[in-house]
Amino acid sequence: MTKPRLSVLDQTxxxxxxxxxxxxxxSVDLARAAETLGYTRYWAAEHHGSPGFASSAPEILAGALLAHTSHMRIGTGGVLLPRYDPAKVAEVFGVLASLHPGRVDLGIGRAGGLARDFPQRLAQLTALLGEGGVVPHPPVPPQMWLLGAGRESARLAGLLGTEFTFGHFFSPAGGTEAFxxxxxxxxxxxxRPAGGALAVRVVTADSAGRAEELAQSLLLWRAxxxxxxxxxxxxxxxxxRHRWTGAGAGAGQGAPHGPRLRGARAGARRTDRARRHPRGRRADRQHPDGRPSRPAALLRAAGRGLRPPGGPAGGGRDGRRLRP
Incomplete structure (x- = not known):
């Protein structure tokens, strides 16, 4: 069995x-550690207007990460293309790839604006990164990835010949069909044969007890x-210090996509001020249900019904490992 290649999708x-x-x-410190540990890629996510995430300009953060690492691939996961002029995105990544040839990934997401012209914008961006496109034209163009959680995005990535990452952490159902x-x-x-990557939520720590602490903090944040x-x-x-109500602890059992934490919707009461641990590395949507339980059980439930394509890490290239 091929050893999976792991990467980090960092939401800062x-x-x-x-x-x-x-x-x-x-995030810079974590990228250095990931490179030392042999991770393949490190991507910066894009979020706006949220007090819980600091990465509102992933292309800028990617530049800093490239400057503080030496060989690991660095990129975005992803630039929300509906918010931007494709020509500007191509120029930014042309500069990054010229300064760091062979190390830059351009991950693209379709959120952040009207999506009806997204296929045309993505095709335009692909063309601009090719021969005769933007200046500077890098000696090794950035590798483009389309991030999605459904079959439509998967088909579009295949049609344009880009790489594809399935966001299992965002929508766990349908990964096999999408790939x-x-x-x-x-x-x-x-x-040519395609690869791809699978982005999953993973809780990691130096001990099972610490992983449990991180997982419970994540559950409360999501609720x-x-x-x-x-x-x-x-x-x-x-x-x-938080106390879950009975309704909050038991809501949502038997949800179609595996357990989900719906305590907030089902009556979990707020008993203290929301606060956050500095080293959290997490994804946005898929969240376990009911009273916080062991991280391993949460992860098993989260992956219910999905056969990772191409091997245990998914995609035959990189598993996406999210640091909580």
Whole structure:
């Protein structure tokens, strides 16, 4: 069995007693550690208007990460293309790839604006990064990835011949079908076999006890976000003081996409101020349900019904490992 290649998708979360600038510096530190540990890629996510995330300009953060690492691939996960002029995105990544040839990934997302012209914008961006496109034209163009959580995005990536990442952390259902569509369309369009990557939520720590603390903080943050309380990730001390109501602890059992934490919608009450741990590395949507339980059980439930394509890490290239 092929050993999976792991990567990091970093949302640069802000901890409860920390500031956004500290979170950004923590991302640089984490990227250095990931490179030392042999990770393949490190991507910066894009979020706007949220006190829990500091990465509103992933292309800028990617530049800093490239400057502080030496060989690991660095990129975005992803630039929200509907917000920007494709020509400007191509110029920015042309500069990055010229300064760091062979190391730059351009991950693209379709959120952030009207999506009806997204296929045309993505095709324009692809053309601008090719021969005769923007100046500077890098000696090794950035590798383009389309991030999606459905079959439509998978087919579009295959049609344009780009790489594809399925956001299992965002929408766990349908990954196998999306990768099947992507690989079939990619082969028709390019005549080559396709790879791909699978982005999953993973809780990691130096011990099982610490992983449990991080997982419970994540659960409380997600429940409060569902209530409309967009705040930094609570620390374990805050989480430990929190008391879940019976309705909040047991809501949503048997949800179609695996367990989901719906305590906020089903009556979980807020008993203290939301606060966040500085080293959180998390994804946005898929969240376990009921009273916080062991991280391993949460991850098993989260992956219910999805066969990772191309091997245990998914995609045959890189698993996406999110640092909580």
């Amino acid at each position: 979360p802000v901890g409860e007693d920390h500031t956004p600038d500290q979170a950004l510096r923590a 099947d569509d992507y690989r079939a369309q990619f082969r028709r369009a390019t005549g 409060r976000k569902d209530l409309g309380q967009d705040a930094p990730l609570p620390s374990y001390e805050t989480t430990r």
